[in-house]
Amino acid sequence: MxxxxxxxxxxxxxxxxxxxxxxxxxxxxxxxxxxxxxxxxxxxxxxxxxxxxxxxxxxxxxxxxxxxxxxxxxxxxxxxxxxxxxxxxxxxxxxxxxxxxxxxxxxxxxxxxxxxxxxxxxxxxxxxxxxxxxxxxxxxxxxxxxxxxxxxxxxxxxxxxxxxxxxxxxxxxxxxxxxxxxxxxxxxxxxxxxxxxxxxxxxxPGSSNMYWFSSVEGSDQLQGFDIRYARLLSLGYDISTTQGKTSDEMNSTIDVSDVFTEPLRLARGDTLFNKKFANLLHALQAVQFYYWSRSNLPQTEGVRNTGDIIQLSESQKQDICNLRCLLSSTMKLDASIFCHPSSNTIRDSHFDPKIFSEALTSWEEYAFKLxxxxxxxxxxxxxxxxxxxxxxxxxxx
Incomplete structure (x- = not known):
């Protein structure tokens, strides 16, 4: 020694x-x-x-x-x-x-x-x-x-x-x-x-370059992806912009850095969460808080907020899908880089939108306590x- x-x-x-x-x-x-x-x-x-x-x-x-x-x-x-x-x-x-x-x-x-x-x-x-x-x-x-x-x-x-x-x-x-x-x-x-x-x-958020991952040193954006967005995708979440643009309008004006720094909502499966997030980093913090704290959150009968859960219409689903495709087209996404086959948090088969909505409130309480x-x-x-x-x-x- x-x-x-x-x-x-x-x-x-x-x-x-x-x-x-x-x-x-x-x-x-x-x-x-x-x-x-x-x-x-x-x-x-x-x-x-x-x-x-x-x-x-x-x-x-x-x-x-x-x-x-x-x-x-x-x-x-x-x-x-x-x-x-x-x-x-x-x-x-x-x-x-x-x-x-x-x-x-x-x-x-x-x-x-x-x-x-x-x-x-x-x-x-x-x-x-x-x-x-x-x-x-x-x-x-x-x-x-x-x-x-x-x-x-x-x-x-x-x-x-x-x-x-x-x-x-x-x-x-x-x-x-x-x-x-x-x-x-x-x-x-x-x-x-x-x-x-x-x-x-x-x-x-800091500069978008701080969140841009590429496995090829010195490569351009077509050979990398935003790690915040990849983490959300790896957990099954999509984003929905709150700026009122249709997918067709976004197709001609999309800028990844703008989408990630503007207000947005989260969607998962057929569910849209009505809470507005200031930016992508804001949304990611809420999602990661849910995975950290979900075992301590009340079950469905004890949740406080269920009014923020919206069932997606077919047109909303299509807009979200189109946005995902547009964002993915600007990146070489590899969300699997954050996954491990034996991890229990990668595929959440017991996801409950109501408990997730409760987590959004608990997350704010946690932040203000700190x-x-x-x-x-x-x-x-x-x-x-x-x-x-x-x-x-x-x-x-």
Whole structure:
């Protein structure tokens, strides 16, 4: 262990936290730093008017930092350099490398990887290997934490993903305080909240290029697709514009970026949900919330809102079908990149429109609850220039 500083702790993160972070990632992720990789950073959440979604990260960051400092004997020495959710999809891999083998990463001292889903159940491939020392191999399982020094003593690689989506929470630590991400994040949160007079939790998408996936590096739009749209399609959802244009009118004027940033509604099968979403990212957050929280939602007899469910007419079905065809014609869609054969959420044979409608209301309540927590935490964060959990007892005093 001295020659190869590393630790693996099984079941470190509760599974319900893993599922919450998975929901956040699948709702907000953008194209990542290498082919077939997607990422959700705290700075991106803040920039897209979702600063409230950083709240579930705070206690996990603290737990991981304390454990890294304890096991590597560097109590009160470390600063969080980076916090992000990273997923690896079919074709993604990395060859042998260490985390400090590039000059601009020399400040990194330790890496911690929290695995949020499991090999075999959610993805195939993606096994982690260390070049030397023990343990030499690690098979990812939800809730596990892998920690290691970010230097040549822990050269590692990851097998290619052959199916599904491998999801992690990755945190980098440095002893150099100038790389501490907290001060910048706090400044951005404060700026976002001050600019948002209505305390709205509606996301504002980033550049369309941030969501454009292509398996061919440097390819044009005909060889890629929008990952937000692909995630919706992979779960069986369509979109319906709210601008009053017929499919014939859209055929001559369609612009994918406009369709995805304008108000829209969701449809599934023969059902149209009357709720208007501000943009595609807004709709995707609602859908992913449903898949995360549906086991805790009331059954049909307990739902509050059923008036937002509309049975599609034949002409509406045709318009939605035409829109799907028009959008697909501008992309080389491969929605299967987010699917794994053994996943239970890919094909929802028990979908209930009424429960989904209930989820839309619960999702808004969840977002506003996190927003309230954020406003409570922010004054303390600004005072101490650090992101940390604030107890209600401290606030009340």
């Amino acid at each position: 001295e020659h190869h500083p590393r630790h693996i702790i099984h079941n470190f993160i509760p599974l319900h936290i893993c599922k919450e972070l998975e929901f956040i990632h699948k709702s907000n992720c953008t194209v990542g730093y290498r082919p077939n990789v997607f990422s959700t950073t705290l700075s991106h959440l803040i920039a897209t008017n979702c600063p409230h979604l950083i709240m579930p990260f705070i206690p996990i960051r603290e737990m991981v930092k304390e454990k890294v400092e304890e096991l590597f004997g560097c109590e009160f020495e470390l600063f969080v350099e980076f916090t992000g959710l990273i997923s690896w999809t079919k074709g993604a891999s990395i060859g042998w490398h260490s985390d400090d083998n590039r000059s601009y990463l020399k400040q990194r001292d330790f890496t911690a990887v929290c695995y949020l889903n499991s090999y075999g159940e959610n993805f195939s491939g993606g096994i982690f290997h260390f070049q030397d020392g023990e343990p030499a191999n690690y098979v990812p399982m939800a809730g596990d934490l892998v920690m290691y020094s970010a230097d040549d003593r822990n050269i590692h690689c990851v097998d290619e993903i052959t199916d599904g989506e491998r999801l992690t929470l990755t945190i980098w630590f440095s002893r150099n305080s100038s790389y501490d991400e907290d001060e910048k994040l706090i400044s951005r949160v404060a700026q976002t909240l001050s600019n948002n007079e209505l305390t709205s939790c509606i996301p504002l 927003h309230e927590q954020l406003t409570v935490h922010l004054p303390f964060w600004k005072e101490y220039t650090s992101l940390f959990s604030v107890s209600l007892q401290v606030v009340n005093n």
